[in-house]
Amino acid sequence: MKRMLAAIGLACAAPLALSACADHFVYRAGAVWYSHPYAVWYDGYYGPFYDGYWGTDGYFYFRIDFYSGFRRAAPGHFLHQRPNRERERYRFHEGSVRQPPPGTRLPNYPGGPGADNRGRGHGPG
Secondary structure, eight states: OHHHHHHHHHHHHHHHHHHTTTTTEEEETTEEEEOOEEEEEEOOTTOOOOEEEEOTTSOEEEESSTTSOOEEOOTTSEESSOOSSOGGGOEEEEEEOOOOOTTOOOTTOOOSTTOOOTTTTOOOO
């Protein structure tokens, strides 16, 4: 009987595990977390950063560690494309937003059910 219940549980969990890879989201304990990838050219102005995302308003939001809140960067420090001049100052960074602690505010976050993801948050920059 225990083996049968375990087999049913695995059969039900398998589609959830596979679907998590499809659109950059993670399913955990009944909640869905969308982790949109980012790719930026950064000049190091704010020092090292932990992760971030392009907001729907075209600005890059970042945090310096797991426990800090997201801050909006001033224009010119995070760029979508490789800059034409001063190339030595900018370094390429890419990754995904890691799930923040509960209660963290994500201004202009381009994800989740019902969000308008047409541009994936990649506005001018």
